[in-house]
Amino acid sequence: MGSLVLEALSKRYGSSTAVERVDLEVAQGEMVALLGPSGCGKTTTLRMVAGFIPPSGGRVLIGGQDVTRAPPYARDTGMVFQSYALFPHMSVAQNVAFGLEMRKVGRAERDERVMEALRLVRLDHLADRLPRQLSGGQQQRVALARALVVNPAVFLLDEPLSNLDAKLRGEVRMEIRALQQRLGLTTLIVTHDQEEALTMADRLVVMERGRVRQVGTAEELYEHPADPFVAGFVGRCNLVSGRLEGGGFRAESGALLRCDSTGAPADAALLALRPERIRLDPDPAGEARITAVTYLGAQTEYHVEQRGTTLLVTRPTPPLGDPMRRLAVGDAVVLSWDAAAVRLLPAA
Amino acid sequence: MLLPAPRRLLFHAAIGAAFLLMLAPVAMVMIISVFRQEIVSFPPPGLTLEWYVNAWARQEFARGFLTSLQVALLATAIGVPLGTAAALALQRSAIKGKGALNTLLLGPLAVPGVVAGTALYMFYLRAEFWLDRDLTATLEGLVAAHVLLTIPWTVRLVSASLQGLDRTAEEAAANLGARPLTVFRRVTLPMLRPGIVAAALFSFIQSFENLELTLLLVGPGRTTLPVAMLSYLEFRIDPTLAAVATVQILLVAGLMLITDRFVKLSRVV
Ligand SMILES: Nc1ncnc2c1ncn2[C@@H]1O[C@H](COP(=O)(O)OP(=O)(O)O)[C@@H](O)[C@H]1O
Numbered sequence: 092m093g094s095l096v097l098e099a100l101s102k103r104y105g106s107s108t109a110v111e112r113v114d115l116e117v118a119q120g121e122m123v124a125l126l127g128p129s130g131c132g133k134t135t136t137l138r139m140v141a142g143f144i145p146p147s148g149g150r151v152l153i154g155g156q157d158v159t160r161a162p163p164y165a166r167d168t169g170m171v172f173q174s175y176a177l178f179p180h181m182s183v184a185q186n187v188a189f190g191l192e193m194r195k196v197g198r199a200e201r202d203e204r205v206m207e208a209l210r211l212v213r214l215d216h217l218a219d220r221l222p223r224q225l226s227g228g229q230q231q232r233v234a235l236a237r238a239l240v241v242n243p244a245v246f247l248l249d250e251p252l253s254n255l256d257a258k259l260r261g262e263v264r265m266e267i268r269a270l271q272q273r274l275g276l277t278t279l280i281v282t283h284d285q286e287e288a289l290t291m292a293d294r295l296v297v298m299e300r301g302r303v304r305q306v307g308t309a310e311e312l313y314e315h316p317a318d319p320f321v322a323g324f325v326g327r328c329n330l331v332s333g334r335l336e337g338g339g340f341r342a343e344s345g346a347l348l349r350c351d352s353t354g355a356p357a358d359a360a361l362l363a364l365r366p367e368r369i370r371l372d373p374d375p376a377g378e379a380r381i382t383a384v385t386y387l388g389a390q391t392e393y394h395v396e397q398r399g400t401t402l403l404v405t406r407p408t409p410p411l412g413d414p415m416r417r418l419a420v421g422d423a424v425v426l427s428w429d430a431a432a433v434r435l436l437p438a439a
Numbered sequence: 440m441l442l443p444a445p446r447r448l449l450f451h452a453a454i455g456a457a458f459l460l461m462l463a464p465v466a467m468v469m470i471i472s473v474f475r476q477e478i479v480s481f482p483p484p485g486l487t488l489e490w491y492v493n494a495w496a497r498q499e500f501a502r503g504f505l506t507s508l509q510v511a512l513l514a515t516a517i518g519v520p521l522g523t524a525a526a527l528a529l530q531r532s533a534i535k536g537k538g539a540l541n542t543l544l545l546g547p548l549a550v551p552g553v554v555a556g557t558a559l560y561m562f563y564l565r566a567e568f569w570l571d572r573d574l575t576a577t578l579e580g581l582v583a584a585h586v587l588l589t590i591p592w593t594v595r596l597v598s599a600s601l602q603g604l605d606r607t608a609e610e611a612a613a614n615l616g617a618r619p620l621t622v623f624r625r626v627t628l629p630m631l632r633p634g635i636v637a638a639a640l641f642s643f644i645q646s647f648e649n650l651e652l653t654l655l656l657v658g659p660g661r662t663t664l665p666v667a668m669l670s671y672l673e674f675r676i677d678p679t680l681a682a683v684a685t686v687q688i689l690l691v692a693g694l695m696l697i698t699d700r701f702v703k704l705s706r707v708v
């Protein structure tokens with residue numbers, strides 16, 4: 092049994108549904124990311140776990156105990172808010188000490204644990220500052236220390252990196268992951284950024300319009316997306332509608348595309364193919380035409396049209412002098428891929 | 440079309456003129472209060488602080504000052520806690536009819552002071568009859584009337600602070616194990632402090648310099664400073680009054696400056 096369990100957790104606002112029967116188990120020490128586009132119900136789910144929003148249905152269990160009706164102060168969760176939510180009138184040390192005070196930890200032990208938590212986030216030299224005297228990244232780390240110092244049973248993070256600039260985001264991402272692993276924290280993190288989710292979490296929960304679409308590791312989601320939404324949301328993906336025909340896939344435009352149909356669902360209506368799994372070779376006799384070339388440094392993107400179907404292809408940028416380097420719009424090419432690289436999905 | 444530079448010059452000149460227009464009378468009063476001559480004229484000869492000594496020696500100003508101080512302090516001490524509680528209820532609770540309640544609480548600001556003062560006077564006369572005790576020209580009567588000034592100003596200033604308050608800080612406190620009362624005491628109240636301090640200072644000023652509402656509620660032996668100044672003005676004009684006014688102006692301006700440090704007054708008044 093997981094250390095955090097959600098059972099058919101739902102939230103309705105009037106006639107609209109923000110979260111619809113979400114089931115999830117987070118194991119002790121595991122980090123799970125709720126991933127999905129803005130408005131899909133991630134924050135609502137997290138806030139139901141913290142106790143700020145009463146669920147319309149379902150249960151929340153922490154450490155096997157039903158806390159569905161427990162007030163926030165009686166749940167053993169440590170939350171990091173998107174806006175950090177530091178206490179502006181308290182020093183950094185007082186902010187971090189607050190949770191220990193509420194738990195009636197004695198003065199001496201409290202001071203010691205506060206300094207230890209601040210050392211952990213490398214802010215022990217700023218203990219006496221006020222939050223407004225710190226940079227965004229430093230405030231973020233105070234919020235982390237404040238939530239961590241009480242050893243919460245469940246660690247909750249709501250888009251913790253969205254207010255940081257790109258460079259800092261990468262650093263803090265590594266830092267949070269390292270802390271989480273070192274302290275063995277059971278963690279639920281909310282993000283709309285797939286890269287963030289892929290790099291930080293053990294498992295991901297992809298949500299859309301209040302429902303869970305798929306749960307799995309980054310690799311499972313990327314290699315075996317359960318539906319077109321997941322295929323399109325986790326990484327980029329060519330999605331072509333059509334139907335199975337013989338050993339191949341007949342696109343609506345008429346092109347017959349190579350695929351491996353063993354084990355494919357009978358109602359397969361979409362072919363999913365990652366752009367980096369497609370090979371592209373210049374060939375004057377080829378029937379495919381390049382319609383766009385975008386140079387991205389390490390990679391180059393090609394839009395290629397073949398019998399009315401346009402596919403996105405990404406290749407490592409070839410070295411200078413390579414004939415591939417001279418490919419331009421209008422050039423004839425041949426596309427090829429492993430039949431095993433193709434996923435066949437039911438209609439959206 | 441004017442060039443940018445002359446246009447800017449014109450803009451600054453207009454601002455300067457506006458300030459001059461507003462501050463000239465104030466400056467005049469201050470200047471007059473420190474010159475020797477008795478008949479108000481300009482430019483006056485000879486500097487002196489005699490008028491200040493004179494003002495303090497005159498019973499009606501000294502006692503008026505003390506009465507005003509007493510009334511303002513008490514009205515603030517009563518109105519600010521009540522107004523703060525009302526603002527919390529208006530902004531935070533789920534009670535019905537908040538709009539009506541808000542209008543009612545801010546109402547005294549919308550009614551002209553003289554009208555409210557007359558209404559209060561008539562009410563006091565009636566109440567005196569029923570209660571068989573004095574209300575006009577008593578400290579209680581004046582304080583009760585001035586609470587009608589301090590409550591609306593407090594509701595207004597504290598409501599504004601509450602609206603700007605980051606509620607996630609309160610959630611963070613709850614998340615760390617604080618019960619609702621502890622959250623209020625340790626997080627909400629300290630975050631509201633600037634608003635409450637501003638409300639107290641502003642309430643004090645409003646009460647201290649109020650004339651219209653108070654005019655009919657004073658009596659012999661219990662007069663506030665602004666009313667004492669008005670009565671003095673009825674039969675003589677000399678720099679004593681300017682001296683009193685200067686003290687009042689400096690006090691109010693000082694408090695305003697302090698208030699503005701807590702809450703930008705231009706945003707709420
Ligand atoms: N208090 C509320 N009243 C009505 N609808 C709400 C409320 N809070 C959130 N919602 C709706 O619930 C949905 C999910 O919101 P949220 O959980 O904040 O999404 P996310 O965090 O994934 O961006 C949204 O469509 C939002 O409009």
Ligand SMILES: [Mg+2]
Nearest residue numbers: 130133134135
């Ligand atoms: Mg959100």
